[in-house]
Amino acid sequence: MLRIILIIYLILAGHAAADELPIGHVKIVSGEAFITTGGNKIKAEVGSPIHRGSVLQTGKKSAMGVTFKDETVMSFGADTVFTVDEYLYSPVQGNLKFSSKLAKGSLNYVSGVIEKLKPDAVTVSTPSGIIGVRGTQFLLKVDE
Amino acid sequence: MKTRQPALLSQIVDSRTACTVLLVAMLLGGCAPTSYVVLLPSPDGSVGEVVVRGQKGEQVLTKAGQAGSLDGEAVRVGDQQIKKDFAATMAALPKMPARFLLYFSAGTTLTAESEALIPKIIADASTRPAVDISVIGHTDTMANEPYNNQLALKRASKVSELLSENGLKANSVSIESHGKRNLLVPTPDNTYEPRNRRVEVSVR
Numbered sequence: 001m002l003r004i005i006l007i008i009y010l011i012l013a014g015h016a017a018a019d020e021l022p023i024g025h026v027k028i029v030s031g032e033a034f035i036t037t038g039g040n041k042i043k044a045e046v047g048s049p050i051h052r053g054s055v056l057q058t059g060k061k062s063a064m065g066v067t068f069k070d071e072t073v074m075s076f077g078a079d080t081v082f083t084v085d086e087y088l089y090s091p092v093q094g095n096l097k098f099s100s101k102l103a104k105g106s107l108n109y110v111s112g113v114i115e116k117l118k119p120d121a122v123t124v125s126t127p128s129g130i131i132g133v134r135g136t137q138f139l140l141k142v143d144e
Numbered sequence: 145m146k147t148r149q150p151a152l153l154s155q156i157v158d159s160r161t162a163c164t165v166l167l168v169a170m171l172l173g174g175c176a177p178t179s180y181v182v183l184l185p186s187p188d189g190s191v192g193e194v195v196v197r198g199q200k201g202e203q204v205l206t207k208a209g210q211a212g213s214l215d216g217e218a219v220r221v222g223d224q225q226i227k228k229d230f231a232a233t234m235a236a237l238p239k240m241p242a243r244f245l246l247y248f249s250a251g252t253t254l255t256a257e258s259e260a261l262i263p264k265i266i267a268d269a270s271t272r273p274a275v276d277i278s279v280i281g282h283t284d285t286m287a288n289e290p291y292n293n294q295l296a297l298k299r300a301s302k303v304s305e306l307l308s309e310n311g312l313k314a315n316s317v318s319i320e321s322h323g324k325r326n327l328l329v330p331t332p333d334n335t336y337e338p339r340n341r342r343v344e345v346s347v348r
Contacts, residue, residue, distance in 0.1 A: 025315060025348075027238035027273050047274030047315045063236035067348045069278065071241040077233030092325045106233045110187060110240070129198025129214040131181055136192025138205075139230050142214065143178040 022049035023087045024068035028075070031062025056082045058105065072098065072112030072122075080105025085125075091117055101125040107140045109133065177219050182211040182226060187240050241348040242268050245328075248341045251295075252302045259306075266312050269347050274315035276348045279304045284340035285324045285333045297321035303343045 026035070026048040033044035036055040042048065044064055050056065058064050058080045065075040070089045076082055081103040088097040096118040107124070115122045115135050122133040126142050183205040185191045194205040198215030205212055211221040244265050246258035269275045281300030283292040300319045307317075329339045 021318075022316070025274055025276050028236050030236060063232050065236040065238040067238050067241060067276070069276075069348075071243070071346060071348060073238055073240060075233055075236035075238070077230065077236070092322050106230060108230065108233045108237050110237070111192065112241075115192075126179070126214045128179070129196050129216055131214075132195035132197070134193040134195070135186070135190070136194060137184040137186050138181055138194050139184060139226065139233070140181045141179055141229050 020051060022069075023052055023084065023089070024050040024066050024072075026050070026064060026066050028063070028065035030064075031078075032059035033057060033062055033064040033076075050084065052084055052087045054084050056080070056084075068098075068112060070098070070112040070114045072114065073110040075108045077106035080107070082107065089114060094118075096121045098122045099125070102140055102142050103127065104142050104144070106142075108137070109140065110137045111135045177213050177221070179214050180211050180219055180221055181205070181214065182209065182221055184208055239272055241346060244345040244347070246303060246343045246345065247338060248299060248343075252298050254303075254306075262303075262306050262310055265307060265345055265347060266310055269312055269314060272347070275313075277307070277312070277314045277317045278320065278344075278346040278348075279307075279317065280320045280322055280326075280344045280346070282322050282326055282328070282340060282342050282344070283324045284337040285327070285331055285335050287334075289323060289325075293321050293323040296323045299341075299343050303345065307345075 026044050026046055029044050029046060034057045035042055035044050035048055035050060037051045037053060050066060056064065056066070056076065058076050058078055061078055063075060063077055067073050082105070083101045083103070085101060086097050086099045088095040096114045098114050098121060102124055109124070111133060115133060119134050120132060124131045124133065124140065126140070127144050131140065181194060181196055183191065183194050185208045191208050196203045196212040196214060196216050201216040203212040203216050203218055211219050213219045244261055246261055247255045249255050269277065279300045281296035283296050300321060304317060304319050327340050328342060329337055331337050331340065
């Protein structure tokens, strides 16, 4: 029973994410890239919205650049799978969090405002460890 | 079975050669890992920190060019390897966002200097693909919170109108009010402070 409730909750949560305002947008695409939000997969184009829970993917010899609402900037190289798990940007309420996951591929990350206001609020998970970010730029490659 | 032997033998030789090459590479200055993180300076030149936590421990990267394996060990990765692994990724990095601050002489009247920024914001926006704009209004701490929330919203709306009247074309524009709860210059309540009476425009 608990499992059924959990599944229903997950389905509802997935739908809710697509109804919320976008947290970022695609700025650059070369080759083929996709965004999946709440089970709905679209081909990524310049201007495509990104939501909390979105999964960003690039194909072979492809790349994508995105900019988030708090001015965090990222780009992804070929064969990448990146998920936005949580994104909270309400400076007045003090709700600040950005957690994501790079399952495979490559990432160029440039910090935005969330980290400036709340150090340790930004994490990127990988299959073998967690990266905490404190106001900087970094490159990350996952090939396992 | 006999026909397979030569293949197996060549495999062994191949892997031995590979091992030797790997060993030489390691002696010459480190073996490049397939998964790693490397710290770079921010576009403004400052260098922050990256902390990697994994099964092998915790590694804090504090210097530009410093690298770590994803399970928490220190590793060395050469510039050539970084270039090879990330050139295409770095080429897709969007232009860094810009942030403009506009100040008010009274109510919703912009100072002359700030009004002159409107065409500059539009010019910056026009250089970006599918530009997204946030217009965020603020007040100082004079008067009560409901009044300031309204005033900050009026300021943001005024700037947004000026931008669209002057020809701004954007993928999205959001208008927000932070009232007196997000001060640029911290002050006690009921303090007159022109630097807090502002609108921030984030251009991305």
